[in-house]
Amino acid sequence: MEKTFSLSLENKIRSIAAISQESLSMLVQEIQLMHISKNEMLLTEGQFCKHVYFVEKGGIRTFMHNNDMKEINVNFTFDNSFTTELKSLRTSTPSAFFMQALEDTTVWLFEKDVLLALYAQSHEISNFGRSLLEQLLMEQEEHANMFKLQTPAERYQYLYDHQPAMLQRISLTHLASYLGISRETLSRIRRH
Amino acid sequence: MEKTFSLSLENKIRSIAAISQESLSMLVQEIQLMHISKNEMLLTEGQFCKHVYFVEKGGIRTFMHNNDMKEINVNFTFDNSFTTELKSLRTSTPSAFFMQALEDTTVWLFEKDVLLALYAQSHEISNFGRSLLEQLLMEQEEHANMFKLQTPAERYQYLYDHQPAMLQRISLTHLASYLGISRETLSRIRRH
DNA sequence: TCACACCTGTGTCAAAAGTCACAAAATTAG
DNA sequence: CTAATTTTGTGACTTTTGACACAGGTGTGA
Numbered sequence: 001m002e003k004t005f006s007l008s009l010e011n012k013i014r015s016i017a018a019i020s021q022e023s024l025s026m027l028v029q030e031i032q033l034m035h036i037s038k039n040e041m042l043l044t045e046g047q048f049c050k051h052v053y054f055v056e057k058g059g060i061r062t063f064m065h066n067n068d069m070k071e072i073n074v075n076f077t078f079d080n081s082f083t084t085e086l087k088s089l090r091t092s093t094p095s096a097f098f099m100q101a102l103e104d105t106t107v108w109l110f111e112k113d114v115l116l117a118l119y120a121q122s123h124e125i126s127n128f129g130r131s132l133l134e135q136l137l138m139e140q141e142e143h144a145n146m147f148k149l150q151t152p153a154e155r156y157q158y159l160y161d162h163q164p165a166m167l168q169r170i171s172l173t174h175l176a177s178y179l180g181i182s183r184e185t186l187s188r189i190r191r192h
Numbered sequence: 193m194e195k196t197f198s199l200s201l202e203n204k205i206r207s208i209a210a211i212s213q214e215s216l217s218m219l220v221q222e223i224q225l226m227h228i229s230k231n232e233m234l235l236t237e238g239q240f241c242k243h244v245y246f247v248e249k250g251g252i253r254t255f256m257h258n259n260d261m262k263e264i265n266v267n268f269t270f271d272n273s274f275t276t277e278l279k280s281l282r283t284s285t286p287s288a289f290f291m292q293a294l295e296d297t298t299v300w301l302f303e304k305d306v307l308l309a310l311y312a313q314s315h316e317i318s319n320f321g322r323s324l325l326e327q328l329l330m331e332q333e334e335h336a337n338m339f340k341l342q343t344p345a346e347r348y349q350y351l352y353d354h355q356p357a358m359l360q361r362i363s364l365t366h367l368a369s370y371l372g373i374s375r376e377t378l379s380r381i382r383r384h
Numbered sequence: 385t386c387a388c389a390c391c392t393g394t395g396t397c398a399a400a401a402g403t404c405a406c407a408a409a410a411t412t413a414g
Numbered sequence: 415c416t417a418a419t420t421t422t423g424t425g426a427c428t429t430t431t432g433a434c435a436c437a438g439g440t441g442t443g444a
Contacts, residue, residue: 060257064343074337087330119319126318127311133325137332139280144336145266149258152401172422180340182402187423344431365391374432379393 008080009054009108011060015132025123032109036101036182043099049088051109052132056082056104059169062096063177073178076102076170082132152181153189198225200272201246209323212214215316224301228293235291243301244324247273250297251361255369256289265370268294268362274324294361307378344373345381 006028013019013027029056035040042060043049053060055077062075062085074097077083088095089112106107119126157177159167167175176186198220205211205219223246228234234252239254247269254267256278266289269275274307280287281304281358311318338347348371351359359367 064337064341072340074333074340086326086333088325090330118365120315123312123315123318126315126322130311130322130325131317133322133329134282135277137325137329138282140329140332140336141266141278144332144339145256145264145338147339148257148264148266148369171420173420177340183422184403184424185401188401191423363391364393375392376394376433377431380431383393 006108008056012054012082013081013128016135017124017128019124019128023122023128025111026118026122027125027128028108030111030114032111034107034109036105036106036107038101038103040101041098041106041109042101043085043095043097044096045096045108047088048092049085049095050112051097052082052084052089052112052115053077054108054110055079055083056106056108058107059102060099060105060107060153061102061170062097062099071177073174076166076174076178078166078169081094082136086136102174120132123135152179152185155179156186198221198248198300200248200301204246204272204274205320206355209316209320211316211320215314215320218310218314219317219320220304221270222303222306224303226299226301228297228299230293230296231296232293233286234297234299235277235289237288237290238286238321240284241277241287244274244276244281244304244307244312245269245291246302247271247275248300251294252297252317253290253294253362253366254291263369265366268341268358268366270361274328277384278328294366295376309328314358339372344371344377347371348381 007129009028010024013024019027033056036058042053045064046186057079059079060077060083061073062077062083063071063073075083083099085095085097085099085140087093088097115125115129119129146158159175159179170178172186172190176183179186181189195233196329201220202216204312211219211362225248228250234245237256249271252269252275253265254269254275255263255265258264267275275291277289277291279285280289307317307321312320338350342350351371362370364378364382365375368375371378373381
């Protein structure tokens, strides 16, 4: 662990909510920088998630096991994005999910208890927390609607159009379960 | 429109976040009560959503049209629950969704601009806003995971086990698109 | 209470996706 | 650089789901 100025993090925070230099300093004062290597776990099933994560560079997949013990990916987080396991974080229960680095990854850790204290001290930080949640919820709703409105081929096309960079960094195997289809079907969709 | 004391609303707010009597009063001071009859629209596609809704009694479905202009239900909200169209509310864009009463329904309206002002005045109200979002996000994540982890029959069984009251109030036709399957398939699943 | 609209169940068939098996290609580790 | 491992592509077959058609049931409003 170390700590260094991060312009990309500062820009990201400012893009989510207007914030003064003072509040920004408070927010990033106690965060920790962490490097994790490809395939290492950021969070394991059963652990308590105590942080909000900001992926500065690299990629994280969030997955769980289904009834057949197959891995099902539920989220991918790449450069300059926030993520967490909200249910575990919020309710202080063991995580049902794993979080694993897809590449060598640099992550800033925002500790839950520190954040809660900061919310009480600064309206700006409180607004930032709420805006971040709003953004995550809108993304999640959009993703959920993909499953109801579109066929598997359309879901793939949607990512192809809206998140082309993601497709370069996620293996077909991992992408398939994220789209709710089998590896073979995705391979055949991609062929055209 | 009228205004009346609502114990169920007060209890709901307190269950989401600890709040003093003073902050609670501020929060409910300007909200409006609205009755809408079965099949009436609470929000129409293209309108700007300007409120967070609390359904005191009754039921609301949120739906949109797919490519074939078929109605796809994306959410149901019944007694004692909050809902809104977050994307429209948050980004001040026209709603992509319709919201319609499934039954004669009583709704409290929380105006967006009033809420934003209150967030700046009271840490407790600000915390309530964040907690409500956290809760909505956890529900949404759980719902999205249903589609990746479970078969249509398992998804129906899940609702049967976790939200039995909902199944009594939603028509099979509406439920089918919510579960991402055809009306006929749901009918056959339900037969056993 | 009667007519009409809407909702639900079901049979038949077609289309889509899953499963299994295995080969080819790509990536990784030593 | 090479062997081992992992990932991807594909064929054959099975299972699941969707689409269409239509009958029977339910509810609603005039």
